Amino acid sequence: MEHIFSASERELPGMVVIDLQGEINAFADQELSAAYERAEGHATPTVVLNFKEVSYINSTGIALIVGLLARARKAGRRLAVYGLSDHYQEIFQITRLADFMNIYSDEASLVAELS
Amino acid sequence: MNTPDQDNANQKRSETAWAPPTARMKVGEMTGSARNINVDGRQPMSPLQGFGQMWQKTFKVRLSGVDKSAAEVMQIWKENFPKFQPPENRFYPSMAGIQPGEVLLIEAKVPPFAGLPSILPVVTGVMVLYADDTTFTVMTPEGHPEAGWNTFSVFEEDDVLVAQCQSLCRPNDPLYDFFNRFMGASSQQDKIWIHVLVSLADHFEVKGQVTTDKVLVDPKVQWSQAKNIWHNAAIRTMFYVLGTPLRWLRPKNRPSS
Numbered sequence: 326m327e328h329i330f331s332a333s334e335r336e337l338p339g340m341v342v343i344d345l346q347g348e349i350n351a352f353a354d355q356e357l358s359a360a361y362e363r364a365e366g367h368a369t370p371t372v373v374l375n376f377k378e379v380s381y382i383n384s385t386g387i388a389l390i391v392g393l394l395a396r397a398r399k400a401g402r403r404l405a406v407y408g409l410s411d412h413y414q415e416i417f418q419i420t421r422l423a424d425f426m427n428i429y430s431d432e433a434s435l436v437a438e439l440s
Numbered sequence: 441m442n443t444p445d446q447d448n449a450n451q452k453r454s455e456t457a458w459a460p461p462t463a464r465m466k467v468g469e470m471t472g473s474a475r476n477i478n479v480d481g482r483q484p485m486s487p488l489q490g491f492g493q494m495w496q497k498t499f500k501v502r503l504s505g506v507d508k509s510a511a512e513v514m515q516i517w518k519e520n521f522p523k524f525q526p527p528e529n530r531f532y533p534s535m536a537g538i539q540p541g542e543v544l545l546i547e548a549k550v551p552p553f554a555g556l557p558s559i560l561p562v563v564t565g566v567m568v569l570y571a572d573d574t575t576f577t578v579m580t581p582e583g584h585p586e587a588g589w590n591t592f593s594v595f596e597e598d599d600v601l602v603a604q605c606q607s608l609c610r611p612n613d614p615l616y617d618f619f620n621r622f623m624g625a626s627s628q629q630d631k632i633w634i635h636v637l638v639s640l641a642d643h644f645e646v647k648g649q650v651t652t653d654k655v656l657v658d659p660k661v662q663w664s665q666a667k668n669i670w671h672n673a674a675i676r677t678m679f680y681v682l683g684t685p686l687r688w689l690r691p692k693n694r695p696s697s
Contacts, residue, residue: 351595380442380450383457384570384577384591388496388608391487395494395658412454415461420569420579421486 332360338440340371340405342432346378349386361393365400371439372397375432377408387420394425403427407435457572459541465567465581467534467543474532474545477680478673479565482581485612487657490587491665492611492620494658497630501637501648503601508644510594511573513601517592517640518576524639528558529632538576542568550585550674553623561681564673566590580609583671585625587612590633603640605633608657613669617661 330347341364349357364372374390376382397404407429409417417423429435442450467480487494506513517524518538522531528549534542545565549558562585566578575593580586588609595602607629611617619625634650641648669675 351593380447381454383572383575384589385575385593385606387570388589388591388606391608392496392657394488399658399660410451412451412458416454416458419459419461419484421484421489424486425488 330356332356334360334364334367336367336369337373337436339369340373340439341367341369342373342375344375344378348381348383349379349389350381350383351385353386354389357389357393361396365396365402369402371403371405373435374404374406375408376406376410376413379408379413382413382416387416387422390422394422398425405429405435405439407431453572457540457570459567459569459579462541462567465543465565467545467565469535474530474547475563475680476545476565477563478583478671478676479543479545479581482583482671484567484569484579485582485584485587486579487588487608487610489665489668490610491613491662491668492617493656493661494588494608494610496655496657497607497609497633498653498655499605499630499633499637499650500653501603501641501646501650502597503603503641503644503646503648506601506644506646508601510596510601513594513603513640513644514574514576514592516643517594517603518571520640520643524636524643526632526635538568538571540568540571544568544578550619550625550628551623555624558628560674561677562674563677563680580612581671582612582668583673583676584612585616585619585674586610586629587665587668603637605637607633610658610662612665613672614666615669615672615674 330353332345334341334343343360394404405427464481465479467476525531530547532545536542543565548562550560551558564584569579570577577589577591579589586609590607593604611620637650
């Protein structure tokens with residue numbers, strides 16, 4: 326089975342966006358963690374995860390996101406997300422991640438609110 | 441970039457694997473005689489909602505020489521999940537088995553102090569949050585000793601099948617946190633997952649050595665969650681047990697509400 330996942334970051338005013346692509350599962354761990362570490366290098370108060378090109382998230386993938394959220398909270402940063410499908414928005418509700426992060430439908434609405 | 445067909449296939453795969461949206465746990469028709477006193481109607485808890493420090497603990501066993509696929513091993517693990525538990529930790533799956541959204545009731549006994557025998561009953565449960573061919577994850581309810589998830593998976597590593605239990609949890613309330621830190625409850629919980637993996641390896645006649653890796657994900661204690669103690673399943677089970685004589689005395693012909 327092929328496990329393709331990539332993550333790259335870019336800076337916007339007041340935030341750094343990590344663009345995620347592929348499946349988020351155990352095999353995404355190192356790549357995701359490395360991207361988050363690079364994002365931490367930008368001195369912005371908000372880190373944003375862009376799920377627009379994410380095709381699948383399993384329960385280990387959700388656990389990885391909890392790990393990022395814990396890191397963000399420890400550093401006093403806000404973690405926001407956008408680009409989740411309706412289905413994964415429901416998953417963020419069930420897993421109660423939604424209680425701890427702001428979910429936006431797209432980048433424009435996120436930028437409008439956070440900039 | 442995926443084609444629309446691939447997107448639809450992924451969407452279907454995901455919808456089948458994840459529990460349907462639910463704000464509160466609902467106990468279905470159960471196997472065995474488990475008591476459902478601390479689960480029905482409780483909210484599922486993520487590791488973010490608990491009280492104590494958040495730990496990720498990973499227990500692994502290599503199933504060397506097992507000539508089966510990861511999915512076949514997982515199927516056997518799911519079917520025998522209650523059997524692989526230690527005697528003081530009894531799991532009661534629903535009639536549907538380990539399926540997304542289903543609840544497994546648990547009747548456990550815990551030691552009052554580190555090193556003493558397990559005699560204090562705790563009745564609780566977990567909800568299957570996610571299940572696919574090689575992985576399943578259970579999520580704890582309010583009142584459970586831990587807030588969070590346990591993920592059980594089988595995968596290949598260096599051409600050998602590996603079975604793994606990974607928990608991402610924090611103690612649910614101050615009392616559980618105290619027992620974890622000072623009364624050995626945390627190592628008791630570790631022993632349960634080690635027992636499960638050894639039992640699974642035994643099933644395949646493998647003498648497995650379980651490895652353990654612990655990472656402190658969030659050292660912070662969340663005092664805002666101290667209120668979770670209201671649902672503490674250990675306290676509620678104790679009151680339930682103490683109230684047993686009163687329930688015996690209650691008239692049996694009283695109409696149920």
